[in-house]
Amino acid sequence: MNVPNIDALIARIKAEAASQTEAQAELQTTAQAAGAEFVQLPPVRLPRAAAPRNPRDRLYGTTDDAFVDEVYRLMLGRDADPAGMRNYLDRLEAGEPRLAIAARLRLSGEGRARKRWMPGLGMAIGLVLAQRVLDRLRLGRIPAWLLRRLDRRCAARAGAEGLPLAVSELRHATQKGFASWHHALQSLSSLTLRHERALQAVQARVTTLEADLAVAREDARYLREVASRQGGGAPAPMAPPLLAPDLIDAYYVAFEDANRGSREDIRAKLAVYDDWLDQVASAGGTVADIGCGRGEWLQLLGERGIAARGVDTNPVMVDLCRAQGLNAETGDAVGWLRAQPDASLAGITAFHVIEHLPFEYLYAMVVEARRVLVPGGRLLFETPNPENLLVGSHTFYHDFSHRNPVTPAAIRFLLSYHGFGDIGFVRSSPYPAEARVPGDDPLTERVNGHLCGPQDYAVIARKPAPAAATASGAQA
Template sequence: MSQARLADAIVRLEKHRNLNLPLRSRDLFGRFLLRLLWKRQLKGQVDFNLAVRDAVDALSQGGGRAAASEDLAVEVEKLRSADQNIMAGLNQRLYAAIGGIRTEVTDLRLQLVDRETAADDVAARLDRIERRLAELDSAALDTRLRHAQLDLFLDRARATAPEVEVTSAPDRSAALELPVAHLLDGPADLTRTTRAAYLPVVEAAHGPVLDVAPSRGEWLEVLRSADVPASGASPNPFVVKHCGELGLAVEEADPLDALARTAKRSLGAVTAFRFVERRDAAALSRFFDLAGQALKPGGVLLLETPNPDGPGMADFHVDPFARRPVHPTFLRFLAEVAGFSRIEVRYPDGGPLDGWPATAAPDAARAGRYCLLAWM
């Protein structure tokens, strides 16, 4: 190998010692990839080039023999060929990496465009929501204004309107009293016929009658047909209305309150059917006391109730208003405590009043109801 060729090889190796790749100053991707590949392959290639340069330089300075020069020339050619192959591979990998990065950048740009589009949609929806909120605020303001106007109108109406007494609505159970009376006592004609048997006892008292449990008014109708003055008291507005339609005088009031307002020694009789089993012991005790005060001498207290010792308990369990069966002994005791002078317990299922037995034996077990008669 001639000295000129060795000198030329040394110059070219010196020129390419740092692998001056043809990268443009603005080629940021190429510079970025070159920095990434430096530690893996390019640094080794530079070291190899420097070693070849040093070997060729030593060979030129030592003026070796022709055979060694020929061998060195062969080696240099091999190195040149290997260097070209390495450079070609590096360029291929470099440009492939650059292409992949460009593809990723393109994808990122597309995703950015999609997100910007989605952001625009969200902004549009927010604008619609804000407009809707503004409409709702306007509607709420209008509603508050209307309410204020309505309150002002109501205040003026209350200031000028006359006072109206408000009564409480009747209890729903009150509507059941009349149908239950029909269920327990049967047709009104039958009830009038049955209770007409008590008429001689009341007529003998010679005085007005107060019935504290008028129900359908059958007993008051019997008294009216016999020209016996009579009235009633009931807290049930349905009962009061029904009796009023029949032309009967029934006051809407608690029976005990009506008795308390009655003048003392003014009544000939106080009567009650299906009454005592619907009251507690305290109310019954007060009832006997008030009745004793309202009855004139010779007046009579007449009470009819199911017989707890007989078949009348079937009716008691059907009655939704009944609290407990009342034994005749207890009613007799209350009458004695209230000051009644004569007390009898009779069982009306045996026949007419005059024929009823005055004692419990032997008809009490067969009687479905009993009657307490107490005279002042």
């Protein structure tokens, strides 16, 4: 027989009653302070938006129509005429930079007569004149490219200074929004005060419910006794608490010692990543090893002259690393990565970790890894290889904490989805030759490939470097 949890229900109602009492007291205080049934809210006032210090900045952060009117006012001292508006809107749609349009207006007859000027216009005028000359030699693309680059720099500078024109428009819109809500807020405050008496009635009703639930609690006690007698004895005892975490941690240290092999065996297996280590060592920076375990990889990184940090959820493993003088700390992968600054690591590795993770956690781990890697930073995840049928159907499940095998195709797509490039695989640890089925025909080879092939694989990938850095590296 299922008996409702009356104690929890009573606790929730008491908490609700307490919160309503606090709200009622706050309303009474507000009413006393107001001295009436209507609270007068202060008028909304916003500070004036500062005008841009550089007139050139007024060319950015607006729509194309507003820009054409603004550049006409800056260069010619008037609004744009319909023909000029159409002409320059067409030029903008064709990709002409805004600074180039300002230069063309300044070079016009009316612009020369007005003699208006602003910082940065001289270079733009020079590039426009150069484009006119070089267009005859079919070399106009060079000054056009420089104009676009100058325009982007000016736009970025205007954005860095706060886009004052956009701020001014936002200020105006916010002012109107506050004005429209002002009367509604006053009405709402009046309505709240008028409902004070209704809240008092609710408080009285809650008191009555508490008394009724006290009776229901006694009834529930009686029902428990009846259910116990019908079951022929006392209610079943509660399930024992879970094991202490340190017991599980110690178990997995022993499990690794028994199943992963000696440190020498692990070091020999890690030799397949010598090229990866050479690339990271030449680039410099720090490598973080997620799930560092007993520290074999951290030790190898140190021997290669690579700064390394380890993190593991198992404090026993972390203590083993620290006893060897290795830099390791206790923590979970996503939590630790989220605490790291952007672009702070040259590499991130995880050996036999991702097969333990729920997909949502693995997804978050990849997101954070991309954030903390420097441009060009490298990733390496090793995991059991489900392409080997014996691994995917049998040996994978030796570890009780394994969730599911991760296929190469799945991890490739996840990494490419988050923008990683240069994705490749290193397959390692095949079964020994004596385990292979004898024969050299194609069918036997295929069977051996599925049953005796590599037991592990690693996916390697890189965070893309910015295009500008790649181009400069190629020129060098």
